[in-house]
Amino acid sequence: MADTKREIERKYESDDSGLPDLTGVAGVAAVLDQGVAELDATYYDTVDERLAAASITLRRRTGGSDAGWHLKLPVTTGVRDEIHAPLSDHVPSTLGALVRSRVRDDELAPVVRLRSTRDVRHLMDADGQLLAEVSLDAVRAERLTGGGGKAEWTEIEVELADDGDPAFLDKVEKRLRKAGIHPSESPSKLARALAETGGKGRPRKEDRAEPVTAGDHVLAYVRAQRDVVVELDPAVRRDVEDSVHRMRVATRRMRSTFKSYRKVLDRAVTDPIGAELKWLAGELGAGRDQEVLAERITGVIEELPHDLVAGPVRNRLRAWSKARGGDSRRQIIDVLNGQRYLALLTSLDALLADPPLRAAAAGKPSKVLTKAVNKACDTLAGLVDQALDTSAGHDRDVALHEARKKAKRARYAAEVAAPAFGKPASKLVSSLKDLQSLLGEHQDSVMSRTALKDLAEQAHAAGENSFTYGLLHAREEQRAAEVEEELPGVWKGMRGTFGL
Known part of the structure; x- marks a missing residue:
């Protein structure tokens, strides 16, 4: 059985300085430390990485509060529908059906493994309601195909709370930019992993020249x-x-x-x-x-x-x-x-x-x-x-x-x-x-x-x-x-x- 949530998030480049003080963000009354979690995710795709080319991610992840299978389908920039299914050894049929128009009769196989140490903060308003979750992720990526390249980086991820106002993310970004932190050039961890671990690199969408004839x-x-x-x-x-x-x-x-x-x-x-x-x-x-x-x-x-x-x-x-x-x-x-x-x-x-x-x-x-x-x-x-x-x-x-x-x-x-x-x-x-x-x-x-x-x-x-x-x-x-x-x-x- 699968359930769906609308994920609205932004990613930022980070160094070893950690998370900046976010108590100054407009509307934030408290910043609560949620501790550190160890996440281990394996991403699945076709041999020619068709899902990644369409900005779709399919992963099996353990650790954290939402262990299981996750399929993320793009909606608009920074917005994805995330569909969860319980943890199992194989791709759940419910998720496999949702990528069938791209996968067709080909096989889905592991392409990248990402292990992340995630330091989490919750931004709360004056009524004690969650506004957003901010995490500092130390990521270790390993390509499972095409030579097995590796890469490491640190990033900050800000995810809006369910039913939150997207304008709040602008307020958080203003504070991050003031601290010298800038948006990531990669739309997702998988995209960055594919680009930095060698092999074929991040799949490119089909080149489409301007029509002439x-x-x-x-x-x-x-x-x-x-x-x-x-x-x-x-x-x-x-x-x-x-x-x-x-x-x-x-x-x-x-x-x-x-x-x-x-x-x-x-x-x-x-x-x-x-x-x-x-x-x-x-x-x-x-x-x-x-x-x-x-x-x-x-x-x-x-x-x-x-x-x-x-x-x-x-x-x-x-x-x-x-x-x-x-x-x-x-x-x-x-x-x-x-x-x-x-x-x-x-x-x-x-x-x-x-x-x-x-x-x-x-x-x-x-x-x-x-x-x-x-x-x-x-x-x-x-x-x-x-x-x-x-x-x-x-x-x-x-x-x-x-x-x-x-x-x-x-x-x-x-x-x-x-x-x-x-x-x-x-x-x-x-x-x-x-x-x-x-x-x-x-x-x-x-x-x-x-x-x-x-x-x-x-x-x-x-x-x-x-x-x-x-x-x-x-x-x-x-x-x-x-x-x-x-x-x-x-x-x-x-x-x-x-x-x-």
Whole structure:
């Protein structure tokens, strides 16, 4: 079993002078000596040190108050999510799953051993509450691969207390700098150990030159979306808010790019990958669609007067959402644990390593990207015009949904071009996003009506009052009609701005 905490800390260079007096830090009423602990940590990684290259650390540590396995995933600079698991001889499966998108089917093995003598102080406020933990660490590092180099150094680590104000760390840093102590150049002990113990040194992230050709821009966009999928994998497994949606969007962006830029990348290679991206998006979408519908319907219920909510409407909606959401959650985890998903990631890596470029890839962005974006916008315009010419009802609903999908494709095509075209492309992306949102509101209404009909039938079968579901259904019909009434005017104002 694993538990998670948000770790916010800063590291500083130190010499043999020890910890400075911290009683002068604003807000600190007392500095409590917590004694000295001996820590022994072994860090695990792949042979080519993929985790370290992504600023991820996985260690087994004994000594101190939190002996066990620790996985640290970067959030932002100086902020990491630290996930703990009990001490065992092998990498816990719970932690192994969280790095699987990077490790794939390779082995995790010991790469560095760090032994630290840690002298700890607690900074307390006037109410006796912990503000931060400050430690002086004398570190002895030994590389377990690549020649077995060794290194020693001393550093100061300041870790904010749980739910503490990050601004307090600025106050501590001000005091440390006044004492001649400066921030460390290394983001972690592992990074410093890899850099100072010889062998391959600290792994470097992939060098990415500025895009020049049309092909460069397309590949840069695909690579960025591939990275999003890999980086979000642990968050999806941990059920972090919005992570499923963001991963799904990344898969859609890649698939859409393959379609919009078929003159740049050979579809004989991209079509099979696109099919797998569609599969993954579908697996991710079940839970997301359910979540959106439940949130939308709940929001409308909360706006109703109390006397219009007849029967156990909220309880039925919660049960409906939980039952379907729980199934989708288990399904998503099964997908991420499956070989088909890993094979997709591997195929994306292969495409980026040896891209199937066509002749247009060598062309100038001003010609190749412009043509692709304008074509996507023209297709979108035709579909919106067709939808507006269709009578209200099922056929118009379908037509507007198709227009929404093409709005996404045009938007993603424009996103590819944005680095090359700057403000004009960014403005186009913004316009397309607005149109997509409006059409999305209409589609959400269509889906909500289907869900409400389902809920009403369930309530009726259980002998419950179904009045509220009918009322909500009518409201959704009204909202769809409002969008359809608003769309012609919005479209007239947007249409002339489309294209590069």
